[in-house]
Amino acid sequence: MVFGLFLTYYQIPMKIYLLTFFLFCSIIGVNAQIDSENRSIAIPAENVDDPLEDDEIIIQPVKKNDEKTEKEDDVKETLSKEEQMSIAKRKEFSMVHDDKLRNPAELFGKQLKNALQLREDEYREEGRKVNQFFGKYLTKSKYQDVSLRDFGAEDGDLVRIWVNGTVVNSRVALANANKKFTLTLEPGENVVEFEALNQGTSGPNTAAFAVFEKTTGNMLLNSKWNLLTGVRGTFTVVLLPQDLPEEGDKE
Known part of the structure; x- marks a missing residue:
């Protein structure tokens, strides 16, 4: 209106x-x-069972060993043969096998073992009836380590050691294990002699020996003898002045 x-x-x-x-x-x-x-718009709620009300819930432990085995199998399958070989070589690495990392005593033992190895035919040699000369050597080392052993049967071989005509050890019983002693050199020539005192039970008097410079570990010589009773094995070592070159030279 x-x-x-x-x-x-x-x-x-x-x-x-x-x-x-x-x-x-x-x-x-x-x-x-x-x-x-x-x-x-109203959405009706669904009825959901509460899991906490279920008394029959079962929790199974995880099988770690099976999972680990399956993982290791998968890794092995994915690695090629070359990669597996490379891994094996790295595992085998060891510093002990490197001669440059060994101490001098270990190197000395290795050299000595190689030096005293003999061929089979050397066991069958007959004893020498005359003196045996092993050579003449030059060195600057005043002290020399000598190692000797019976390379044949350990049958009671005996030797006497001379240096420059003087007995330094009147009786040495040879064994299969190495026996060692140290020589003290005089300036100039030093004549070292091993005299066979007997031939043992299986004869002749047999021995393998090696000579090393004590200060450097360098090997001057290694050899062996088969001597009849009373025969000598001889070598000469010349001690040089310190101002002269080259140790361990053989004339």
């Missing part, structure tokens, strides 16, 4: 009135539709 009086007062035509009324109703209808679409 108020709206009709407003139109009459301002002399607004009926067409405009109807158009305005229609637009007003349309706007109200659209807003009502939007509000109805924005309404939330």
Whole structure:
């Protein structure tokens, strides 16, 4: 009614009135539709059983050994043969096999073992009836380590050791194990002699020996003898002055 009086007062035509009324109703209808679409939809909740209420739950332990075995098998299958060989070689590495890293005593023992190895035919040699000369050697080392052993049967061979005509050991019983002693050299020539005192039970008097410079570990000589009783094996070592070159040279 108020709206009709407003139109009459301002002399607004009926067409405009109807158009305005229609637009007003349309706007109200659209807003009502939007509000109805924005309404939330209720979603019914599902009934889920509480796992804590289940008395029959069983927890099985993890089998670590089986998993480890499967992993190791997978790794082995993925490695090529060359890679596996390379890994094996690295595992076999050992510093003990490197001669450069060994101490002098170990090197001395290795050299001595190689020096005293003899061929099988050397066991069958007959005893020498004359003195045997093993050579002449030059050195700057005043002290020489001598090692000797019976390379044949351990049958009671005995020797006497001479240096420059003087007995330094009157009786040495040879055994299969090495026996060692140290020589002290004089300036110039030093004549060393091994005299066979007997031939043991299987004869002749047999021995293998080696001579090393004590200060450096260098080997001057290694040899062996097969001597009849009373025969000597001899070698000469020349002690050089320190200002002369080359140790261990053989003339």
